[in-house]
Amino acid sequence: MTVTTIGSSRVHVDAEGFLTDYDEWTEDLARLLAAQIGIELTSAHLRVLRFLRADYAEQGETATLRRVSTQAGIPVKELFTLFPGKPAKKMAYIAGLPKPVGCV
């Protein structure tokens, strides 16, 4: 684990740059994280991120695409549009959460 500076914040990240401290995340920081992977945050993105943050606080793990779609009512297709390529990974990265384990 290392400490890095994003914007004006000092945050803890893992080897792949995922935030490791839940409480260091802010929506302003999310904008900067999103910009680093070429995404400009809109209210549609923020709706996903807020769900992910709240769900993580309750469940202790990062929601899968299917969970976001069934629990928050945001279709998987829309997640692919909002976070193109690898949505599960990108959503977790911007939301300051661990990469979803999901797959074993």
Added chain:
Amino acid sequence: MKRLIVLGEGTAGTMAVNKLHRKLGSRWQITILDQNDRHLYQPGLLFIPFGIYQPSDVTKPRQRFIPDGVEFVLGEIEQVDADASEVRLADGRRLGYDYLVIATGTAPRPDQTPGMLGQQWRRSIFDFYSLDGATALARTLASFEAGRVVVHVTDMPIKCPVAPLEFTFLAEAYTRRRGMRDRVELTYATPLPGAFTKPIASAHLGSMLDDRKIHVESDFMVERIDDEAKTLISYDEREIPFDLLVTVPLNMGAEFIARSGLGDELNYVPVDKHTLLSKAHDNIFAIGDASNIPTSKAGSVAHFSVDVFTGNFCQHVGGQPMTGRFDGHANCFVESGDGKGLLIDFNYDREPLTGSYPVPIVGPFGLLRETAANHWGKLAFRWLYWHVLLPGRPIPLPARMSMAGKHGPDRSKERS
């Protein structure tokens, strides 16, 4: 007298009643329930499409594995009323319990992907995780001569996550043996970034796919199947046309779990991953594939976790703290075709590594290495399953994963 009900007479449920009956004796009334009387040896389904096993090799009556003194009930579960500690059956029967063990597993759900159950289902689209599907696929493969074969995984987690890879290896060997390899294009389509879930095994298995000229379409999340064009279409609009599609549909836990409000979005029961006790109810456990523990859904996990579970159960009902801690231990033989196989062994914290797996007398077996011994180990396992594992007799394999024989690197720390 206390009453225990076990839902599901699969691998985990059967082992659990055999072990618990021995430990608890006549002080408990134990009931096990299932919706039919046919126990399926699920690891054997892989061999049916290639004519290696016949359906009669993989099924036996469930009642044969229930010990005297344990009641077997046939019935369809409507709902569990956890607040009233009662199981309600579709025919109106109500069974009260002091403790409940949910062992109803996970099942393929082709209905969850648009177009999968269309006119091509069981014509050019097959699954092999059901006896009907595997048998239908055997008939189709027997007359298959040329074309695009796509092996596909819908989403994780799935039961026996190596099985689609094994199917691919066996299919490649099958087409070579029948002299049609040059007329068959093989593709492996997966929602994962590579061949398998864990990095070292993924690299090994991925290079085995490359060596066999099998194209891997990774990060492929299917949205729907166009059954007229016979094409898989992903959410990011990639298309994979096929002449023969062998798919692993979305896997989900039983529907009564959703109706009872006991499951997550895939109908798996949230439990403590070390004790297997329900997070919501102090008198409900979930074992085998039915729980949400973050390890493979596999018979070996059922086996190792039931070993830990039975001890925990006895402590818990006796009002003592549970001291058993399941570590997520899984091990699987992986068929690679041409009479060879690999073995992988891992847990929550350690991914599959290379090296060897020590077993008294018949071992050691090579880890992540193709050997004939691993193939014979896999075939011999069927006998062990019926005669030793299901009856809950001891097998000299420790429940806790061991590092003996394994080679580094140890990446467990950086991943946790």
